[in-house]
Amino acid sequence: MRKTVLVLGLALLFATSGFAADTIKLGGMLPLSGRAADLGITCKQGAELAVKEINAKGGVLGKKLELLMADSKANVQELVSLSKRYIQKDEVNFLFGVVSSAGSLAVSEVAKQEKVIFMDTVGSTDTLTKEKWNRYTFRSGTCNSQEANSLSLYAAKKYPKLTKFYNLGPDYEYGRTMWALFQAKTKEANPKAEFIGEQWPKLFIPDYTTYINAILAAKPDAVFCSLWGGDLVAFIKQAKPYGIFEKMKWIIATGGDITVAKALGGDMPTGMIVDQRYYFHWPESERNKAFVKAYMADYNDYPSAWAAEGYDGVYFLAEAVKKAGSLDTDKVIAALEGLTIDAPRGKATLRKEDHQLSSDFMVGETVFVKEYPFAIVGNTEVFTADRVLYSIEEWKKAQEGNK
CATH class of the missing domain: 3.40.50.2300 (Response regulator)
Structure with missing residues (x-):
């Protein structure tokens, strides 16, 4: 046995x-x-x-x-x-x-x-x-540098008259880093650029009214926004009745996200400068x-x-x-x-x-076309990695403090 x-x-x-x-x-x-x-x-x-x-x-x-x-x-x-x-x-x-x-x-x-x-x-x-x-x-x-730098260069080239920028970003590593990178590249591309305010909502909050009113009161030329996913959907739905997307230019990191576009449907504002890390229709x-x-x-x-x-x-x-x-x-x-x-x-x-x-990175603006029931990214420009990704020299310098 x-x-x-x-x-x-x-x-x-x-x-x-x-x-x-x-x-x-x-x-x-x-x-x-x-x-x-x-x-x-x-x-x-x-x-x-x-x-x-x-x-x-x-x-x-x-x-x-x-x-x-x-x-x-x-x-x-x-x-x-x-x-x-x-x-x-x-x-x-x-x-x-x-x-x-x-x-x-x-x-x-x-x-x-x-x-x-x-x-x-x-x-x-x-x-x-x-x-x-x-x-x-x-x-x-x-990574963030590809994203923020591409958005900055696109905005500076297509809309050089934008000089007063405001930030709306999630209050953690991603949002803080994106704003710092965007400011640096924008100032480099346009020395006249000013950064007149910033707001840092916590992730997954239910109400954005305070932030919407603060942005309207500041009257910037453009808002750099790094809200994402469900937070971005919630913000756009709450902000749209204020006419805020017509009163200033919006530059939204990952704003070309198809999950966001589908969730908003016809409510997606057009003409926003957006990126996404991959597109089903490109390349x-x-x-x-x-x-x-x-x-x-x-x-x-x-x-x-x-x-x-x-x-x-x-x-x-x-x-x-x-x-x-x-x-x-x-x-x-x-x-x-x-x-x-x-x-x-x-x-x-x-x-x-x-x-x-x-890899290559594409930026454009939100548009509607007859082929899809949701907004896609049009008026596009492709940025090669060597233009927007931090360099190996920068990386080597960063390693001096990396224990």
Whole structure:
């Protein structure tokens, strides 16, 4: 009897070990509830599509990808707990996801301590890959400098008479960094620029009346706004009856987000200067068309930028493991550094030095066209990474204070 139990126990152990050995685990953490849910859910869907495509072709090194996913609730403490659970209990090979910049910084610190690779998808603060850089963190999405600098250059070129700027941004890492970057680049492009006020609402507040009235009273030429997701939708709905979008120019980071455009429908103001980190209608490449078609087939919707960042993040990891020929952390890091993939957004490279995504970036203005029931981005201009992404020289200088 004891021999039978021993044999069964060993069989179970081998079966369990075999299952674990046959999968490559990604520990996903994204907000799947609350105002940030649209970002998290579509990023999750993009990642799931990539996993499906890769596994359909046999996986990587004979192993299938397995995407674990948990609701981070856009909460930093929750992200730290999830990261540690994934590593210590689920024994994931990679940490994956995150939407907020503050959360990305927290997860990156866990990755550094535990020596586990973290693929950040949406959290975009420059600090992650610059001042707080570590060798275990990579980013498949664009960063704040690409976004703020592109918006600034577009506004300065198209609307040189705008000189008085006001800020409306979320009161945390992302909003503060975006405003600082926008001010610096705008002053460089237009020495006459003035920055006459700033407002810092907390994330997910229900009422923006105080902020709307403050902006109207200040009478700026333009407002730089870095509210995002559900907060941006709520603000626009509350502000539109005041006629505020006709009284001044609006420059909105991630204002071209399709999830925002769909939520607002015909209420989306036109003529706002906006960006987004990926567009389903640009570039008009076969790779992008194939991605949009596959995403539409699975989810009956157009992919958001967040979906593309999740999708690309999985492909970067899969290609790196394939190139490394191993799941050894040091070998995968070496393979990720400088890796280029053919992404829906076009050629996408993880820079060797700082692990930041380098790719083209497009800015334009909100317009309605007959093909879609929601606003898209028109009157566009493309900015190459070398024009708007912080330089490797800047990165090297930042490392002097990075312990």
